[in-house]
Amino acid sequence: MPQPLTFEITNQSQEHAGRTGVVTTPHGSFQTPAFMPVGTRGSVKGLTPQQVRATGSEIILNNAYHLMLRPGDTQIAELGGVHKFMQWNRPILTDSGGYQAWSMADINQVDEDGVTFKSIIDGSMIRLTPERSIEIQNNLGADIIMAFDDCPSSVEPQTQNLARRRHALTSRDGVMTASEHELRLLQSLDRTARWLDRCKKSHHRQDEQSLFGIVQGGTNLDLRERSVEQVCNIELPGYAIGGVAVGESPEKIQEVVKFTANLLPAQKPRYLMGVGYERDLVSAVASGMDMFDCVLPTRNGRNGHAFTRNGQLHIRNACFKADTRVLEEGCTCATCASGHSRAYLRHLYMSKEMLSGILVSIHNIHHFQSLMIDIRLAIRDNSWSALPNHWPVLQDS
Numbered sequence: 001m002p003q004p005l006t007f008e009i010t011n012q013s014q015e016h017a018g019r020t021g022v023v024t025t026p027h028g029s030f031q032t033p034a035f036m037p038v039g040t041r042g043s044v045k046g047l048t049p050q051q052v053r054a055t056g057s058e059i060i061l062n063n064a065y066h067l068m069l070r071p072g073d074t075q076i077a078e079l080g081g082v083h084k085f086m087q088w089n090r091p092i093l094t095d096s097g098g099y100q101a102w103s104m105a106d107i108n109q110v111d112e113d114g115v116t117f118k119s120i121i122d123g124s125m126i127r128l129t130p131e132r133s134i135e136i137q138n139n140l141g142a143d144i145i146m147a148f149d150d151c152p153s154s155v156e157p158q159t160q161n162l163a164r165r166r167h168a169l170t171s172r173d174g175v176m177t178a179s180e181h182e183l184r185l186l187q188s189l190d191r192t193a194r195w196l197d198r199c200k201k202s203h204h205r206q207d208e209q210s211l212f213g214i215v216q217g218g219t220n221l222d223l224r225e226r227s228v229e230q231v232c233n234i235e236l237p238g239y240a241i242g243g244v245a246v247g248e249s250p251e252k253i254q255e256v257v258k259f260t261a262n263l264l265p266a267q268k269p270r271y272l273m274g275v276g277y278e279r280d281l282v283s284a285v286a287s288g289m290d291m292f293d294c295v296l297p298t299r300n301g302r303n304g305h306a307f308t309r310n311g312q313l314h315i316r317n318a319c320f321k322a323d324t325r326v327l328e329e330g331c332t333c334a335t336c337a338s339g340h341s342r343a344y345l346r347h348l349y350m351s352k353e354m355l356s357g358i359l360v361s362i363h364n365i366h367h368f369q370s371l372m373i374d375i376r377l378a379i380r381d382n383s384w385s386a387l388p389n390h391w392p393v394l395q396d397s
Contacts, residue, residue, distance in 0.1 A: 005144065005210035005237040007032075007269045011380045017262065017288035018384070020376045023269055025091045025143035026208055027083060030058035032269065032290040033375055035281070035368045036093060037297065041066045042076075042086040044365075045298045046358045049088045054334055055362060056369035058090060061293045064136045064145075065097035065128070069121050073139035081141030093293075094142040096133045096199075098149040098214070098242070099274070106168035110150060112191065130198040138205045144238070147199040147213050150188040151243050154218040156181045160247040185223050188243075189216040193230035200234060210237035212271060218243060219252050221259050228263040239264050240271035241289070245280075254283045261288040278307075278371055278393050285375055286384070297368055301361030304349045308367070310392045313342070315360065320346045333366035335359040 004026055011020040021032040037044045037052060040063040044052045052060065062082055067073060076085050083089055100108070100117070108117045114129030133148035153160055156176045157169035176184065196213050203211050213231040217223035232239060241260050244253050257272060261284070264270050271291035272284050281292055297307065306313040308328040313320075315327075323342035327335065340359055348356030371391065378387045388394040 013379045015384045016286040018285045036061045036293040038295045055365040064094045068136045073136040077139040092142040093144040096146040096148040130195040131202040134202045147196045149192040149214040152188045155247045185218040189227040212238040214240045214242040216243045238269040258287040297364035298361045301364045302357035333363045335363040
C-alpha cells in the first residue's frame, strides 16, 4: 500500500535534539519545525486562506468535533472534502475531538467505549467513539488525522489553573487525591492505547490519510514512558504528545516534552499538541519535536494583543493612542508592510471594528512563522545560541 506521508530529516542540530525536515502529503509539503494556525471550524478566524498563506503558513489545523456538529462531516464529504470546502489546497491536520473531552468537561461523560457530549449548538446528545471519530475524519479528508484519545487533566481537577475548567472538571470527576489522579492517568493511557487500536482498524482511507497516535500520561514520567511503549507499538506514520498545556506549569511542560520526545521514533514526525508561547516552542524544538499548533496568534489578535520579538503589545493601552509606528519595525507581514500604525489599530479596537482583529491576527501568525524560519536556520547553521539575540522574548528576564 502506498504511503500518503513521507518525512525527510534534512538537518540535525549539533547542540541538542532539534532537527529540520520536510513532510510530504497528498496536498503538498511543509517544512519542519512547523507551526500550524488553528482553523477550528474550517476557518482561521477572520482571515481568508490567501491571507493565511501569505503569513508563511504551509499547513493548518481543523477540528473534527466542531465540523461534525456544523455543517456535518457527511455534507463536507459530499461537497468534495475539507480542502475544497474551505479553498485551502495545502496540507490539513484534523484533531479528533479527544481534547474536547477535557476542555468541555461540563457537557460530556467519558466511559470505556467513548464520550457522550451535549451539543453546543442545540443541546442534543452526541456519541463520539474511536470509530466515529475516524469516520468523521475520513469524511473530512484531511491529510493527517489524529487518533481519538482519553485526555484527562494533567493535574488534580481541583488544582487546574483555569477557573472555568477547574469547576467543570471537579463537577464531573470530583476532587481527587494525588493517588486517585494517578489511577485516572493510568486508566487514560491504557484506554488511549485500546482506542488507538480501534482507530487504526476503522481507518478506511489509509492510502490517502495518515493517522497519528497520541501519547498520554500527564506529568508522571513513568506513565509517559508506558504510554510511548503502548502507542508506538502500533505502526503509524507519526506520533504526538498530548495532555500537556492542560493545567500544568511551563516548567513541567518542558520536563515532560523533553523526556517524552526522546522516546518517540526518530524517523517519524513528532507533534506537540496545543503549545504554545515562543519559549515553549523553542524548548520543544530543542527536545526534538517537529510540529506545533496553538490558538494564541488569532485569539490574542482578536483581543488586542500583538506578539513581537520583544514581547506582547497590549494595543488597547492609551500609550498607543498617537503612536505612528507599526507593530514591529522590520516586520514584513502585510499589516506592518502596509504601514498600519499602532494608533490606527488601537482606534479600530476601541471602535469595535472587526478589521482590528484581522490585522493583528495576520501579524501574529506571521510572527510565529518567522520564529519557525529562524529556528530552522539556527539548526541548519548550528547557531542556536545566537537565536535569543534576534528574539529578545526568549531571553531570561
